Amino acid sequence: MTLPRLDRSFPLAAETIDYFAEHGHCCVRGLADAAECAAYLPEIQAGVDRWHPTPAPLADRDTYGKAFLQAVALRKIRESIAGFTDAPRFAEVAARLLGVDGVRLYHDQALFKEAGGGRTPWHQDQAYWPLDTPDTITMWMPLLDVHPDVGSMIFVDGSHRDGDVEAGEISNASDDAITASITERDRALTTHGPLRAGDATFHRGWTSHSAGPNPTDRVRPVMTIIWFADGARVTEPTGPQQRFDLEAWLGGRNPGEIADSSENPLLWPVG
Numbered sequence: 001m002t003l004p005r006l007d008r009s010f011p012l013a014a015e016t017i018d019y020f021a022e023h024g025h026c027c028v029r030g031l032a033d034a035a036e037c038a039a040y041l042p043e044i045q046a047g048v049d050r051w052h053p054t055p056a057p058l059a060d061r062d063t064y065g066k067a068f069l070q071a072v073a074l075r076k077i078r079e080s081i082a083g084f085t086d087a088p089r090f091a092e093v094a095a096r097l098l099g100v101d102g103v104r105l106y107h108d109q110a111l112f113k114e115a116g117g118g119r120t121p122w123h124q125d126q127a128y129w130p131l132d133t134p135d136t137i138t139m140w141m142p143l144l145d146v147h148p149d150v151g152s153m154i155f156v157d158g159s160h161r162d163g164d165v166e167a168g169e170i171s172n173a174s175d176d177a178i179t180a181s182i183t184e185r186d187r188a189l190t191t192h193g194p195l196r197a198g199d200a201t202f203h204r205g206w207t208s209h210s211a212g213p214n215p216t217d218r219v220r221p222v223m224t225i226i227w228f229a230d231g232a233r234v235t236e237p238t239g240p241q242q243r244f245d246l247e248a249w250l251g252g253r254n255p256g257e258i259a260d261s262s263e264n265p266l267l268w269p270v271g
């Protein structure tokens with residue numbers, strides 16, 4: 001089967017760019033259409049099945065494990081998925097939201113919240129990333145319509161400006177730390193509500209976020225892509241989680257070097 005090419009440029013509204021700059025997150029409706037999502041879903045599902053051939057019962061998992069099945073680097077284990085992850089349409093939107101000339105891929109990952117799956121604890125993604133730039137961004141796109149009882153992510157408005165609130169990796173502890181920082185800083189929360197297949201939210205690496213549980217009997221299949229601004233350098237890892245990311249995602253580049261290995265292709269502008 002020929003998969004759709006996702007290279008058509010998307011008309012991003014100036015208000016969306018302004019909203020993102022102010023809040024550290026935004027919603028872009030209709031970035032892909034239902035047919036495009038339907039074409040890639042079986043490929044991405046196959047990637048998830050490859051990572052999780054026999055998932056443990058939800059009751060036997062910790063909070064993070066209950067939140068979703070996580071399947072990383074899908075474009076590497078299934079070539080067809082590169083058509084989605086490397087799509088110029090998505091990378092151009094990422095670059096325009098960040099206000100940078102170019103973006104490189106950090107990695108892709110599917111996050112399938114299973115029927116009965118738990119809530120996603122509050123966390124900051126960039127705590128994991130040994131990069132010297134705050135110009136990092138994640139696209140979060142459901143491949144099927146999201147049920148209203150599940151909804152999309154919940155963001156702490158403006159939290160990208162706080163930088164690292166030292167909540168650490170995603171866990172009950174990060175949930176507690178960010179809950180406390182929301183109260184201390186008197187921050188407002190925003191969710192963009194239920195999304196259609198192909199709508200997407202974008203958030204900066206330091207934007208604190210969480211997601212509700214899945215009380216329905218249907219999986220919430222979401223694909224994510226993470227990019228960073230071209231020109232960023234690798235930093236000394238601050239702990240085991242960043243050491244893991246340094247080895248996994250930066251193609252052998254060392255602290256102090258530009259993060260420009262072949263593992264981190266320039267996806268916008270298109271060469």
Ligand SMILES: O=C(O)CCC(=O)C(=O)O
Binds near residue numbers: 113125138224
């Ligand atoms: O899908 C979720 O429940 C959470 C996703 C998330 O934390 C992320 O994409 O950074």
